Amino acid sequence: MTDALPPGCTLRRARKSDIWTIRRLVFSEKLDPTQLDWRQFWAIEFEGKTIACAQLRSIDGVRELGSLVVVPSWRDRGLGSYLVRHLVEGTSEPIYLECMGYLAPFYARLGFVEIGWRSLPKPLKVKFGLGQFASRFLPIEVKIMQYIHRE
Template structure:
């Protein structure tokens, strides 16, 4: 059993630990934007945020769930909560194999020319990463309009 709640200042360190453990982007981890999934013992089992960028675009980000809690709807519950508070447009970057998961929430691939400036910039880095890893790392940029 778990419940959702807004993050508090005391949660900042645990949020960072979960993000680092899942090897997600560690930049822009402001606890004030996070929603958390908490187990019966008040431990953080999952988290997510919507973070703003310099161009005014917003990103569904830092969606992480402890391995033993996966496939129980935790990430979906966090995403639904974040979407309820943050209307479109929203964007996200994810490993390409996760696109089907995010499609369920209405996110879809966006043409490069339609991306806001931050995500066009990010798209350039994605291309470099893809080339540099010889296609081993595949990242997609999705949007919800």
């Protein structure tokens, strides 16, 4: 990983005591509040406070990157990119995510490419199907992306 965290920030695995902070962060960004398992999260903290988090779920042989949140006052400092790079470096399994359309360029810079719903593995079709359905009837754009492992 070439990028460094800002001075005073540390990356660590989430602890059981972090679950309420994780839930608060996820709810604050109106992200999917289901399947929030603290054991799958990593956190970045500064002076004992969690300022960013993300999780990498394992679902029947594939991985889903989700629940990436950076506290607003800490945005644009590379924390989200740092978390994503850390999580994708640790696995060789396929990694997928579902995001709002305006976030697709952020994930593309980190090695994700947009794919169609039909290209998803079966375990994720049901989960991501709801977002795809909603995007057809609501004024929102939802993208499905897959991480392309680099050699």
